[in-house]
Every structure is written in C-alpha cells, then in structure tokens.
Amino acid sequence: MNNSLSPKAIREIREGTCNPLGAPQVTTDLSENIILTSLDDLHNWARLSSLWPLLYGTACCFIEFAALIGSRFDFDRFGLVPRSSPRQADLLIVAGTVTMKMAPALVRLYEQMPEPKYVIAMGACTITGGMFSSDSTTAVRGVDKLIPVDLYLPGCPPRPEAIFDAVIKLRKKVSNESVFERSKAEQTHRYFTIEHKMNLVFSENNGEYLNKKSEKALDASSNQEFSESLKEEETVFIDSEE
Amino acid sequence: MEKENNSPKEQLVDQRGLISKKLINENIDNDSLGTDHIGVEILAVEPDNLCKTISKLKTFGFNYLQCQGGYDEGPGKRLVSFYHLISLGDISTIEKVMEVRVKVFLSRDSDLSIPSLYSIFKGSDWQERETYDMFGINFIDHPCPKRLLMPEDWRGWPLRKDYIQPDFYELQDAY
Numbered sequence: 448m449n450n451s452l453s454p455k456a457i458r459e460i461r462e463g464t465c466n467p468l469g470a471p472q473v474t475t476d477l478s479e480n481i482i483l484t485s486l487d488d489l490h491n492w493a494r495l496s497s498l499w500p501l502l503y504g505t506a507c508c509f510i511e512f513a514a515l516i517g518s519r520f521d522f523d524r525f526g527l528v529p530r531s532s533p534r535q536a537d538l539l540i541v542a543g544t545v546t547m548k549m550a551p552a553l554v555r556l557y558e559q560m561p562e563p564k565y566v567i568a569m570g571a572c573t574i575t576g577g578m579f580s581s582d583s584t585t586a587v588r589g590v591d592k593l594i595p596v597d598l599y600l601p602g603c604p605p606r607p608e609a610i611f612d613a614v615i616k617l618r619k620k621v622s623n624e625s626v627f628e629r630s631k632a633e634q635t636h637r638y639f640t641i642e643h644k645m646n647l648v649f650s651e652n653n654g655e656y657l658n659k660k661s662e663k664a665l666d667a668s669s670n671q672e673f674s675e676s677l678k679e680e681e682t683v684f685i686d687s688e689e
Numbered sequence: 690m691e692k693e694n695n696s697p698k699e700q701l702v703d704q705r706g707l708i709s710k711k712l713i714n715e716n717i718d719n720d721s722l723g724t725d726h727i728g729v730e731i732l733a734v735e736p737d738n739l740c741k742t743i744s745k746l747k748t749f750g751f752n753y754l755q756c757q758g759g760y761d762e763g764p765g766k767r768l769v770s771f772y773h774l775i776s777l778g779d780i781s782t783i784e785k786v787m788e789v790r791v792k793v794f795l796s797r798d799s800d801l802s803i804p805s806l807y808s809i810f811k812g813s814d815w816q817e818r819e820t821y822d823m824f825g826i827n828f829i830d831h832p833c834p835k836r837l838l839m840p841e842d843w844r845g846w847p848l849r850k851d852y853i854q855p856d857f858y859e860l861q862d863a864y
Contacts, residue, residue, distance in 0.1 A: 592859050
C-alpha cells in the first residue's frame with residue numbers, strides 16, 4: 448500500500464472498494480486510534496531514543512566525537528545527550544588511546560554506569576592499540592581486554608558520520624533486546640578479587656611545594672648572586688663573535 | 690637522535706669554546722665537547738659541579754632552561770642528562786639568542802644521581818620527573834620525585850636501550 452496517502456484518502460478508498468455494507472467501522476476506529484505493541488518494543492523504543500553517552504575522551508577521536516555536539520552534526524536528534532557523570536550515562540564511547548595508567552579509571556567509570564549499558568570502541572587505538580600497538584610501553588592493545596565492547600568503530604579517527612552509523616547500528620541492537628533475556632547478557636564476575644591486608648597510605652608528595660614562596664634549597668651565596676644580577680637589570684650577554 | 694660515544698661530536702675537543710673558557714676563569718671545572726651542527730656550544734660537567742655551573746650560567750645571562758632531558762648512549766654505555774639553556778630578554782634590544790647545552794654523563798653502574806635544578810629553574814620540575822621516569826636518573830632534592838608518565842608502581846626504565854617490555858595481558862597484541 449502506498450504509505451504517502453493521508454488517513455482520509457485511505458478511508459475513502461476503503462469505503463469505495465468495500466461491499467455495500469460499508470467500511471468496517473470498528474476495526475477502522477481501532478487501527479486509527481490504538482497502537483498495538485509489545486512491552487519490549489515500547490521499552491526498547493524509549494531506551495534507544497535516549498542513549499546518553501558519557502563525555503569520555505582521551506585523544507584525537509574525541510575531537511571528532513565533540514564535533515557531534517555542535518549544530519553541524521547535532522547528535523541530539525538521535526536522543527544523545529552528553530552526560531558528564533557515568534551514573535547518568537547509558538553509552539560509553541571510548542574515544543582515544545587507553546594507557547595502562549588510564550585503564551583503572553576507565554574500568555571504574557564503566558562499572559559506575561547503570562545497567563543496561565553499551566560500549567562503542569571508537570578508533571584504531573581502542574580496537575587494537577592502533578599505531579601504538581607495535582612498540583608502546585603503556586598503550587592497552589584493545590579496550591576489550593578491559594571492558595566488554597558492543598560495537599567496534601574503525602577509523603583513525605572515524606568521521607562524525609561514521610559515529611552516527613555506529614549509533615544507528617547500536618540502536619538496532621538495542622531494539623532487538625528483550626527484558627526476559629536480559630539476565631543472559633548480564634555481567635558475571637569478570638574481576639577476580641581477594642581480601643587483602645594492605646594499609647592505605649598517602650604520598651608525602653602532595654603538590655604543596657608548587658605554592659611555596661621561599662627558595663630555601665638554594666645556597667646563600669648563589670642566591671645573593673642572582674638578586675644582584677636582577678638588581679642591575681643588565682645581564683651580561685656573551686658575544687660569540689669575540 | 691644523539692650519536693654514539695665514539696662519534697667526533699661527543700669527544701673532548703682541545704679548543705675550548707667561549708663559555709667553557711669563561712667558566713674555567715670562574716674556577717668551574719668543565720669539559721668542552723665542541724659545538725653541534727648549528728654552532729651551539731656543548732659542555733660536559735660532573736654531577737657535583739652541575740648546580741654551580743648552571744647558576745653561574747644564569748648569571749652570565751642564560752636565564753631560561755629551554756629543555757631538560759635524558760638519553761641513553763646504548764646498552765652498557767652511559768646515561769646522559771642534558772640541559773639546554775638560552776638567553777631571553779627584551780625583544781627590542783636583544784640581537785641574538787644565545788644558547789648553550791650542558792651534559793652530565795653518568796656511568797650505568799654508578800648510583801645515577803644528579804642534583805635537581807628545581808631551586809634554580811622551576812621549569813625543570815616535570816622534565817626531571819620525566820627523565821627519572823624514563824631513564825631512572827635520580828634527581829637529588831627534587832621536591833616531588835615521582836614517576837610522571839608511567840604508573841607509579843612500574844618497574845624498569847622504558848627508554849633505556851636495554852629495557853625489556855614485560856608481557857602484560859593488556860599489552861599483548863589484540864587478535
């Protein structure tokens with residue numbers, strides 16, 4: 448049937464082609480006023496229309512991701528509202544290289560996100576380590592070693608349109624889920640934890656030295672020398688062409 | 690990249706440069722290593738003399754530590770910490786920016802300690818931390834002698850030529 452017809456036109460066609468008893472009034476009223484759907488579909492439709500991504504970015508991939516926030520690409524039309532807190536986010540787009548120093552922070556952010564949550568591994572660095580995979584001492588070779596990934600988005604970095612494509616594919620994935628099957632996809636014990644007997648200690652180096660006013664470490668004679676040279680305001684430049 | 694020890698640039702030269710001579714006149718012992726390809730004079734000093742040398746150079750007018758860094762001459766060879774100083778001043782009066790490079794050579798089996806320059810140039814703070822992080826050169830009296838880039842509990846010094854990468858799961862190839 449041609450979808451572009453208006454409801455009124457459809458009604459007229461139906462009346463004209465029906466038997467002398469006329470159009471079936473009850474079914475017409477039902478189909479025009481009631482939407483029949485499953486609870487799953489309704490729930491999925493609500494979720495996929497409001498995938499809130501976490502504002503997470505560590506390198507150049509995030510520049511492309513940040514372009515989506517602006518009016519040119521405008522990812523609000525997909526219902527993506529950037530969140531600065533993992534507790535309000537559904538979607539983690541891992542944009543940029545993840546180093547071993549960043550890895551605990553990333554895992555912590557992921558674990559703080561409420562279920563159900565989705566992860567897009569964006570760019571070559573998060574998929575395999577990218578250009579850092581050959582000789583880097585710290586880059587994690589593939590973020591799926593740390594957190595489960597729903598969708599891999601290749602590129603170095605991917606264009607903003609490619610991120611849209613990934614989001615649309617993720618929406619398709621979300622729309623196929625069922626509440627009854629959720630327990631199958633739930634995370635089990637991924638991390639092996641044991642009781643430890645270590646004491647929490649804090650570093651002596653707390654950065655206070657940056658606000659220090661005096662220079663005690665400098666020995667007195669050279670300190671005097673500096674202040675004298677500063678007073679003169681004329682530093683002796685050595686002429687190389689002497 | 691720096692050349693190896695036996696290249697002519699790293700060898701002591703008989704003809705002392707101007708800055709080297711001036712330091713000798715001030716009773717600061719140093720070795721002259723000639724000049725690099727753009728004519729920047731290179732000095733070598735002992736770790737004990739470093740603070741004296743740099744503060745004297747500061748009074749000479751080299752008032753900006755442009756770069757501090759380290760490099761490894763090769764497996765079994767020396768570790769080097771270098772300091773690149775330039776003279777900054779009023780742009781309307783200054784004719785030419787003077788530069789000098791000071792190097793401290795440390796034998797690999799020594800305790801690898803150099804006095805920190807934090808009290809003279811505050812900008813050396815993170816640069817010395819990075820050199821410590823990558824080469825394991827200890828900067829005495831540094832106010833915050835922690836690793837800068839690597840995790841704080843990391844073992845080994847990644848930019849040394851004889852460094853061997855540990856086989857972490859996170860660092861294994863993604864196949």
